[in-house]
Amino acid sequence: MTELIGSVLVLLGAIFHFSAGLGMLRMPDVYTRMQAGTKASTLGNTLVLAGLAMHHPGWSLKLLIIVYFVLMTNPVSSHALARAAHRIRIPMAGDTAIDALRDARPEAGSGT
Amino acid sequence: MIRRLSIIVAIVSFGLALASIVIGYTEQQAPRPLAKSYIRLVPQELGAPNVITGILLTYRAFDTLGEVAVLFMVAVSAGLVLGRERLPRNGPLADRVDEVRPSSEIVQTGTQVLVPLISIFAAYIIMNGHLTAGGGFQGGAVIASGVLLMLLAYPHYQPDPEFLSITESVAGALFILVGLAGLIAAGGFLDNRILPLGQFGAFFSAGAIPVLSALLGIKVGCELSVLLERFRP
Amino acid sequence: MISSIVLTTGLFLILIGLWGMLTHRNILRIIIGFSLMGTGTHIVIVAIGYVTNGTAPIIDQALSLSEAASRAVDPIPSALAVTAIVIGMAVTAVMLAYAIRLYESSKTLSIDAFTESKW
Numbered sequence: 001m002t003e004l005i006g007s008v009l010v011l012l013g014a015i016f017h018f019s020a021g022l023g024m025l026r027m028p029d030v031y032t033r034m035q036a037g038t039k040a041s042t043l044g045n046t047l048v049l050a051g052l053a054m055h056h057p058g059w060s061l062k063l064l065i066i067v068y069f070v071l072m073t074n075p076v077s078s079h080a081l082a083r084a085a086h087r088i089r090i091p092m093a094g095d096t097a098i099d100a101l102r103d104a105r106p107e108a109g110s111g112t
Numbered sequence: 113m114i115r116r117l118s119i120i121v122a123i124v125s126f127g128l129a130l131a132s133i134v135i136g137y138t139e140q141q142a143p144r145p146l147a148k149s150y151i152r153l154v155p156q157e158l159g160a161p162n163v164i165t166g167i168l169l170t171y172r173a174f175d176t177l178g179e180v181a182v183l184f185m186v187a188v189s190a191g192l193v194l195g196r197e198r199l200p201r202n203g204p205l206a207d208r209v210d211e212v213r214p215s216s217e218i219v220q221t222g223t224q225v226l227v228p229l230i231s232i233f234a235a236y237i238i239m240n241g242h243l244t245a246g247g248g249f250q251g252g253a254v255i256a257s258g259v260l261l262m263l264l265a266y267p268h269y270q271p272d273p274e275f276l277s278i279t280e281s282v283a284g285a286l287f288i289l290v291g292l293a294g295l296i297a298a299g300g301f302l303d304n305r306i307l308p309l310g311q312f313g314a315f316f317s318a319g320a321i322p323v324l325s326a327l328l329g330i331k332v333g334c335e336l337s338v339l340l341e342r343f344r345p
Numbered sequence: 346m347i348s349s350i351v352l353t354t355g356l357f358l359i360l361i362g363l364w365g366m367l368t369h370r371n372i373l374r375i376i377i378g379f380s381l382m383g384t385g386t387h388i389v390i391v392a393i394g395y396v397t398n399g400t401a402p403i404i405d406q407a408l409s410l411s412e413a414a415s416r417a418v419d420p421i422p423s424a425l426a427v428t429a430i431v432i433g434m435a436v437t438a439v440m441l442a443y444a445i446r447l448y449e450s451s452k453t454l455s456i457d458a459f460t461e462s463k464w
Contacts, residue, residue: 069229076222080264083216119367126363130356139348140396140419147394147419155404155413163402163420168427179428186435193442244403249431313405332431339438343445 006054013047016040028093030085038078045070159309160242160318168247169324173291173302179249180284180331187335194342215265223265230258238329242318248325252332259337263344271337280334287327290320348395355392358385370455372444376437383433390426394419 023036046067053063086101143151154166168176214220238251262269294303304324310317358381365378395418400408402417444454451458 072222072226076219080215080219087213119364122367123360123364127360130359134349134353134356137349137352137393139346142415143396143399143417143419147417147421148414150420151402151413151417155410161404163404163417164424164427167420167424172424175428179431182432183435186439189439190442193439193446244405245401247427249427253431253434343442 002054006051009047009051009054011051013044013049013051016044016047020044030090031082031092034078034082034085038074042070042074045074155312158304158318158321159312160321161313162242162244162246164245165241165247165321165325166318169321169328170302170304176328177287177291177302180287180328183332183335184284187339190339190342214267219265223261227258227261230254230261234258234329234333238325239315239322241325242321243313243315246325248328249332251325251329252336255329255333256336256340259333260340263340271341273338273341276334276338276341280331280338283327283331283334287324287331290324290327294320348392351392351395352389355385355388358382358388361385370457372447372454372456375456376440376444379440380433380437383429383436387426387429387433390422390429394422 017040020037020040023040024033027033027036049063049067049070053060083101092099142148150167150171151163154160154163154171158166158170160166234251234254237246237254238248241247241251259271262271290306291302293306295301298305302324304319304321307319307323309319316322362378362381362383362385365381366375369375369378396416399416399418402408402413402420402423404410404413408417447459448454
């Protein structure tokens with residue numbers, strides 16, 4: 001029974017990874033692509049590892065440490081990439097109405 | 113048109129040649145004789161539970177030495193190609209290159225948490241190369257990823273190039289000296305029986321393999337750090 | 346069965362990398378195609394060494410000394426793959442250095458800009 005739940009969790013994780021890849025192909029510009037890639041793939045990772053922990057309960061502590069590492073590194077790296085992309089003024093998609101980063105630093109000029 | 117057609121022809125013919133590999137492939141039922149003798153000899157003669165590290169650091173240690181030489185050549189050639197002053201002071205990118213800005217607070221906090229963990233993890237991988245999966249090259253690459261994180265998060269961070277190149281050269285020279293000691297004191301070049309084999313599976317076992325792993329890890333780590341330092345503007 | 350799937354995946358990656366190298370005009374995408382071909386080759390090397398119902402050639406509590414000779418996977422392709430991965434990374438580093446210099450000399454990343462020959 002727990003193995004069934006574990007397998008369902010791994011399948012859900014794989015679906016999220018697939019949607020991350022699909023989002024990276026179909027989104028219009030850099031910032032939305034990064035959002036699709038990071039959020040969906042981090043959640044996919046967590047679900048796959050949780051499903052694995054149900055199959056092998058003895059590995060639970062190590063898998064928890066791996067989940068912690070993934071949660072520490074994935075968002076930080078995509079944050080750094082997005083700020084670098086904003087710095088070199090990669091254009092946003094046409095429908096974008098609010099640019100919070102540019103509005104938050106009016107005294108430093110645009111794009112910083 | 114002709115280009116597209118020739119690309120399609122090339123891909124299809126490659127695909128047919130590779131498909132013939134898959135069709136004619138059957139899984140092995142038992143290891144081949146050479147593999148069987150390696151699996152038997154490494155725990156028995158070298159005292160190392162990890163067969164792959166035993167092969168890489170004693171039986172095929174010449175290949176490892178050649179790979180170290182290839183890494184050194186790559187570091188030198190990257191230094192040659194990227195060595196001169198490269199900032200585009202005029203041209204289309206001149207307005208995008210300002211003075212160096214500090215990175216954001218999230219990246220700095222993440223770095224402060226992660227760099228000690230990465231260093232401990234790299235040391236663990238290097239020192240346990242003979243017991244579980246790991247070894248010199250893998251640990252050296254993890255050290256270099258820690259240095260890369262420092263370079264990205266603190267733009268004024270300058271790893272001292274002289275310290276790195278002196279450490280790398282000393283580690284490489286010690287590697288060769290340990291190999292020559294194997295020639296004098298035990299069976300041949302880079303034989304690991306110059307140090308006592310110890311108890312099977314303990315931390316201080318398998319002769320000179322942990323020493324060779326540590327030297328290899330230090331050398332690869334310093335080399336990749338120098339390579340990463342060259343890519344900065 | 347398992348190693349046939351892994352082998353097919355590796356060969357498919359080699360084909361995709363080759364297609365990417367031949368089709369794109371941007372230097373960085375050609376370098377990515379090169380790296381994909383390298384990864385596919387490493388997967389093929391490791392997949393060939395699989396023994397049916399075998400496990401990793403490391404002697405711990407999962408694999409004792411006496412049954413290691415019959416149940417361990419071939420260790421030699423794994424050792425060759427370790428060397429190959431490190432050298433593949435080094436070659437990628439040299440390619441990226443050349444891409445930086447090419448970009449600085451002609452301000453574009455398309456390889457159509459380098460059509461003149463030396464003589």
